[in-house]
Amino acid sequence: MAQGIRNLLGLRELSLDEIVEILDTARSFREVLERPIKKVPTLQGTTVVNLFFESSTRTRISFELAERRLSADVVNFAASGSSVSKGETLKDTARNIEAMKTDVTVIRHSSTGAPHFLSRFLKSPVINAGDGINEHPTQGLLDMYTIREKFGELKGLNVCIVGDITHSRVARSNIFGLTKSGANVAVCGPKTLIPDYLQQLGVRVFYDIDAAIQWADVLNVLRIQMEREAGGDFPSIREYRLYWGINRSRLERIKKPVVIMHPGPINRGVELDADIADGDTSLILDQVTNGVAVRMAVLFLTGVKPS
Amino acid sequence: MKIYLKNARVVDLSGRLDGLFNILIVDGRIQEIGTSLGGNPVNYEINLQGKFVVPGLFDMHTHLREPGQEYKEDIASGIAAAANGGFTGIAAMPNTDPVVDSADVVKYVLDRAKQSGLVDLHQIASITEGRKGERLSEMKDLAEAGAAAFSDDGSAVTNSQVMRRALEYSSMLDKVIIQHCEDPELTKSGSSNESADTIKYGLKTQHRLAEELILMRDLKLVEAFGGKYHATHVSTSESVSVVADAKKRGLPITCDVTPHHLFLDDSILSGYDSDYKVNPPLRTKSDCEALVEGLKSGVIDAIASDHAPHAIHEKEVEFDAAPFGMIGLETTVGAVMTKLYHERKMDIHQIVRLLSANPRKILELPIPVFELGAKAEFTIIDPDYEWTVNPDEFKSKSRNTGFKGWKFKGSAVGIINEDKFFFSDRLK
Numbered sequence: 001m002a003q004g005i006r007n008l009l010g011l012r013e014l015s016l017d018e019i020v021e022i023l024d025t026a027r028s029f030r031e032v033l034e035r036p037i038k039k040v041p042t043l044q045g046t047t048v049v050n051l052f053f054e055s056s057t058r059t060r061i062s063f064e065l066a067e068r069r070l071s072a073d074v075v076n077f078a079a080s081g082s083s084v085s086k087g088e089t090l091k092d093t094a095r096n097i098e099a100m101k102t103d104v105t106v107i108r109h110s111s112t113g114a115p116h117f118l119s120r121f122l123k124s125p126v127i128n129a130g131d132g133i134n135e136h137p138t139q140g141l142l143d144m145y146t147i148r149e150k151f152g153e154l155k156g157l158n159v160c161i162v163g164d165i166t167h168s169r170v171a172r173s174n175i176f177g178l179t180k181s182g183a184n185v186a187v188c189g190p191k192t193l194i195p196d197y198l199q200q201l202g203v204r205v206f207y208d209i210d211a212a213i214q215w216a217d218v219l220n221v222l223r224i225q226m227e228r229e230a231g232g233d234f235p236s237i238r239e240y241r242l243y244w245g246i247n248r249s250r251l252e253r254i255k256k257p258v259v260i261m262h263p264g265p266i267n268r269g270v271e272l273d274a275d276i277a278d279g280d281t282s283l284i285l286d287q288v289t290n291g292v293a294v295r296m297a298v299l300f301l302t303g304v305k306p307s
Numbered sequence: 308m309k310i311y312l313k314n315a316r317v318v319d320l321s322g323r324l325d326g327l328f329n330i331l332i333v334d335g336r337i338q339e340i341g342t343s344l345g346g347n348p349v350n351y352e353i354n355l356q357g358k359f360v361v362p363g364l365f366d367m368h369t370h371l372r373e374p375g376q377e378y379k380e381d382i383a384s385g386i387a388a389a390a391n392g393g394f395t396g397i398a399a400m401p402n403t404d405p406v407v408d409s410a411d412v413v414k415y416v417l418d419r420a421k422q423s424g425l426v427d428l429h430q431i432a433s434i435t436e437g438r439k440g441e442r443l444s445e446m447k448d449l450a451e452a453g454a455a456a457f458s459d460d461g462s463a464v465t466n467s468q469v470m471r472r473a474l475e476y477s478s479m480l481d482k483v484i485i486q487h488c489e490d491p492e493l494t495k496s497g498s499s500n501e502s503a504d505t506i507k508y509g510l511k512t513q514h515r516l517a518e519e520l521i522l523m524r525d526l527k528l529v530e531a532f533g534g535k536y537h538a539t540h541v542s543t544s545e546s547v548s549v550v551a552d553a554k555k556r557g558l559p560i561t562c563d564v565t566p567h568h569l570f571l572d573d574s575i576l577s578g579y580d581s582d583y584k585v586n587p588p589l590r591t592k593s594d595c596e597a598l599v600e601g602l603k604s605g606v607i608d609a610i611a612s613d614h615a616p617h618a619i620h621e622k623e624v625e626f627d628a629a630p631f632g633m634i635g636l637e638t639t640v641g642a643v644m645t646k647l648y649h650e651r652k653m654d655i656h657q658i659v660r661l662l663s664a665n666p667r668k669i670l671e672l673p674i675p676v677f678e679l680g681a682k683a684e685f686t687i688i689d690p691d692y693e694w695t696v697n698p699d700e701f702k703s704k705s706r707n708t709g710f711k712g713w714k715f716k717g718s719a720v721g722i723i724n725e726d727k728f729f730f731s732d733r734l735k
Contacts, residue, residue, distance in 0.1 A: 012507060090625055111625035112509045113579025132627065134509025172509050195512075197503040 005301050007119045008127045010135035011176035019177055023145050025297035026290070032069065033293055043072035046303050049097050051107040052129070053079040053090075053114070058264050058288065059129050059139070063106050066295035072303070075102065094118050104303045107131075125302040133167045138298055139263050140173025142291040144181065146283050147218055149290070150259060155182035160212045162244065163222030163271055164193040164233075170222060170263045175201055188212035189244055190234045209244050214254050220261040221246055224271045237270055247273040251281075259283055308726055309333050309349035315360035315687075318659050319677045327357060332683040335725035340677060353734070355687065361659045362675035363395025363684035363722060366636060367563060367666035368460070368485075368539050368611035371397075371428075374415065375404025380616035380704050382416065385636070386423040388614070388703035390729040392636040393686045393719020396427040398670060401438070402461040408433040408444040410452035417453050425727045429455035429670060434473045434484060440464050443472055450480045455670050458485035460539065463521050465491060470525065474534030483535040483561075483669055486525055488546070489587065493517035498627060500588040504574045510626065515543045515594075518587055522546055526553045529560060537669055538562040540613050542587040544597030551606040561669050563609040564598050566642040567633055567709050571595075575709070581622050581629030582707050585615070589709075599651065602661060609666040612639045616705030637701050638710045644690055644717020655690075685723045692718040692733050 005018055014022075032040055048067045052060055060076075067074045075097070079085070083093055094105060104125050107115050112132030119126040130136040148154050159178055165171045165187045178185045179202045186204035187194055194205055206212035213219065229237055251258060260272070260282045268274045277284060310332040317324045317340070324340065331339040331349070371385035380388075382399075389397045399416065401407030407416065413430050420428035432454035436442045438461065446457060457477055463486060464470045470486075477484050497513030499505045505512050522538055526549065529536045541547065541562045550562050565585075573589045583589060601607040615632025622629050643662065647653040663686075664674045675684035696713045698706035721730040 010509075089620065089623070091623055109625060111627035112511070114625040116579045117625050132509060133511065169509065195506050196501065197506045200503045201506065 007115070007125050008137050008298050008302060009115050009119060010128060011137050011140050011173045011180070012135065016180045019141070019144070019180060022141055022294065022297050022301060023148060025301060026141070026145055026294045029296040029300070030290065030293035032296070033289065039069050039071060041071045042300055043067070043070040043303050046104065047073040047075060047102045048104045048106060048299065048303065049075045049077060049102045051077045051094065051097070051105055053084070053107070053109040054130070056108055056130070058291070059108065062288070062291045063129060063295050066292050066299055069292070070296055070299055072299070090114065090117070091121065094122060098122055098124060104299065127298060127302060130169055132169065134169055135173045135176070136169040137173050138291065138295050139170050140177040141298070142287055142294040143174055143220060143261060143263070144177050145290045145294050146261065146287045149286070150283060151217070154178060157183045157218065158186065158216050159183050159218040159220060160186040160188055160206065160216035161220045161222065162188045162209065162212065162246065163224055164228055165189055165198065166193050166195045167225065167228070168222050174220060175203055179203070186212060186215060190240070192233050193228070210250065210253065213250060213258060216258055218259050218261060219246060220263070221272050222263065223265060224267055241270050245271055245273065246276055248275060251276065257281065261287055263287070308335070309347070310723065310728065311349040311352040312360060313352065313354045314357055315355045316357050317677055318359050318361040318655050320362065320656060320659060320664055320674070321676065324677055330360065332723065335683055337677065337679055337681050337683050340679065353730070358720065359655060359688040359690060360685050361655070361688060362663045363724060364393050364640070364662045364686045364719070365396040365666045366394050366612050366614065366639065367398045367609060367670060369397045369399050369614040369636060370402065370616065370632070371399045372403060372616060373419065374412070378704070379618050382419045382428065383423050384702065384704045386420065386426045386428065388636040388701060389426045390722055391702045391731060392638070393640045393688065393722060394426060394636065395675070395684050395686060395722050395724040396429065396667070396672070397636070398429040398431050398455055400458060400460040401431050401433040406433050406438050407431070407454070408436050408438070408449070410445070410448045413449055413452040413454050425724060425729055426722075427724065429672070431456045431458050431460075431485065433457065434459045434464055435469060438462065440466055440469060443469070443476060446476055446482070447480060450482055454482070455672070456483045456485050458487065458539070460485065460487045462491065463487050463489045465521070467524065467528065471528055471532050474528055474532050474536065478534045481535070481671065483537045485537045485539050486521065487540070488518045488521040488525070488538055490517045490520050493520070498584055498588065499576055500573045500590050502573055502591050504591070505576060508576055508579070510576060513588065515545065515590065518543055519545045519549060522549055526558060526560065529558055536560045539611065540565050540568065540587060541607065542568040542590050542594060542598070544594050547597050547601040547606055551601070551604070554606065561608040563611040563666070564602065564607050565611060565613045566635055566639050569595060569598050570642055570646050571709050579626045581624065581626050582633060582711065583709050584626060584629050584631055585613075585633055585709070586631035599647070602647070603653065608661070608669060610639065610643060610661045611666065612636055616703055617707050619706055622707045633707050633709045634701070634703050634705050635708070637703060638696055638708055640688060640719040641694065641696065641715035641717055642710060642713070644688065645715045648690060649716050682725050683723050684725065686719055687721040687734065688717065689720045689733065690717045692716070692720065694718055694733070
């Protein structure tokens with residue numbers, strides 16, 4: 001029977017056993033999603049709050065679907081047009097909502113550590129749906145689930161994360177989760193988008209994308225944020241596409257299969273060409289489907305109440 | 308008013324007195340120091356049972372927030388905190404609202420401080436108008452009004468030409484220029500040190516070179532154009548070596564370090580508690596070690612708290628949104644006695660130089676002495692008093708300390724500043 005986890009703040013804070021428990025639990029919820037009626041009564045009577053201080057489509061809908069499929073009551077909060085624009089602090093916003101007797105808080109915030117901050121004073125569990133440049137743990141978990149589903153196990157696999165590593169919470173959650181699981185993790189991108197000291201997390205660094213593809217079983221390609229170009233972190237989108245963009249000719253040059261993942265939203269034709277994103281080796285839509293199951297597992301393990 | 312201190316372990320930097328003495332203070336002056344005196348009736352007689360009596364401590368880097376941000380701290384609460392922490396003198400930075408860049412504001416602050424009296428407040432004025440880094444403030448007029456030094460603390464003077472002029476102009480006035488070393492282009496939005504630890508925590512980082520580059524540039528400017536220069540809150544091992552090297556070459560430069568940079572490192576940021584968000588950011592364990600070595604070797608001249616009060620509601624927010632800074636007036640002595648005196652066996656005379664004589668020398672202020680007829684300006688330190696830091700007990704209006712919950716051995720337990728005194732409940 002599930003042990004439960006108090007909060008999901010990040011994969012840095014989770015043990016391997018806890019990660020495995022979430023992934024195993026997700027498998028049974030994944031089966032639920034294939035049924036004609038995709039709903040179970042697990043969290044009936046429980047109220048989940050989605051506190052989104054940053055815009056989000058995929059993650060927000062995925063969480064909401066996961067919550068509804070567990071029969072939870074759902075409250076959605078978006079920062080714009082709320083008390084936040086009247087200057088209310090994060091602490092007040094969260095505590096006021098909790099005072100209305102909610103049971104689980106899902107938070108996305110642009111500041112690193114915002115979920116950890118909430119967890120210090122909320123009585124109910126906190127689930128991190130992305131904090132600053134720190135972590136996006138459910139994305140990391142769904143990526144791991146997807147890789148495990150494809151290859152059977154994570155141990156010994158070569159997974160390379162490509163793109164803006166410095167500013168990517170997806171990269172960091174993948175790095176923590178995958179290294180704990182025994183996968184070999186590398187990153188690839190321009191030096192200006194890869195932080196120093198990254199090797200100390202047990203990560204290999206490539207600056208040459210062709211060498212990275214040669215090494216990898218899995219390429220997890222990150223979105224290149226257009227504002228990084230303006231910020232001077234690399235010369236141009238054109239140059240990025242030329243030297244780090246994933247396209248057919250690059251993949252055909254190597255004589256082994258490589259699967260392609262992307263956390264979305266994709267800049268088609270920049271970090272990833274359309275035919276690859278939609279091709280046979282792409283797991284991108286599997287990631288999205290698995291995301292609902294993984295979030296159901298996380299909600300179940302945090303939101304389940306002692307009977 | 309007569310105060311009689313019995314069995315005081317006098318820490319006399321002149322080396323003349325060493326051991327237990329009885330001190331009779333009459334109307335703020337030292338009347339007698341000896342091993343057997345007394346008999347006459349006095350107002351206060353305290354048997355110190357071997358506690359240290361040292362030249363009054365001095366914190367050369369504080370923020371008292373008045374005028375403008377009195378909800379964080381004001382001159383009265385800052386002075387109360389200073390007295391409680393064992394300081395008889397402090398210097399306040401000019402980044403108030405308005406900025407201390409005119410003689411009027413200097414006079415206002417000094418006048419307000421006089422009303423509190425207990426602790427001598429010295430006001431530092433800004434180097435540039437409005438701390439904008441563009442035009443020199445009216446330094447001579449400010450000095451005439453009583454400004455103790457010049458600093459744009461909170462940010463650096465980054466424009467090399469402005470810094471050159473500041474050094475040249477201030478050298479006429481015999482006032483020190485205190486630089487907060489930070490290249491803002493390198494620190495942009497970075498709220499923690501760039502290191503192997505912070506990479507784990509996903510915080511926005513700033514590189515140590517932001518401090519070191521400005522420091523190195525300034526030393527070249529001092530070499531070329533003169534002036535008296537002090538780098539405040541140095542925080543990296545490289546800064547210590549750079550200063551050591553410049554001192555070897557005979558440059559008239561000094562520097563200070565904060566207790567939090569000495570004793571806290573960036574691994575403490577793992578929980579994203581904004582009380583540990585300071586500027587410069589907490590560095591690595593090896594930086595802490597280098598800073599302690601810098602104190603021992605004399606490369607670092609002073610310990611200063613950078614007492615930076617912020618209201619609870621300002622710090623109780625997500626990490627990126629919180630302001631930089633922590634308070635220190637009431638924890639400096641505890642931290643220094645625990646970590647340097649007890650753990651590192653640093654000599655009490657050396658500690659007193661760092662916390663009293665040196666900062667006064669830098670600001671060209673007189674150093675309290677144990678001589679008959681001299682002004683009585685002492686701090687009483689109980690080296691063995693054990694306590695746990697509880698911010699709710701502070702006299703400061705603010706609570707943002709990185710030492711909360713720490714167990715300290717050693718505390719200031721009272722000050723005497725001429726005819727005024729403060730004895731803490733800890734004085735048993």
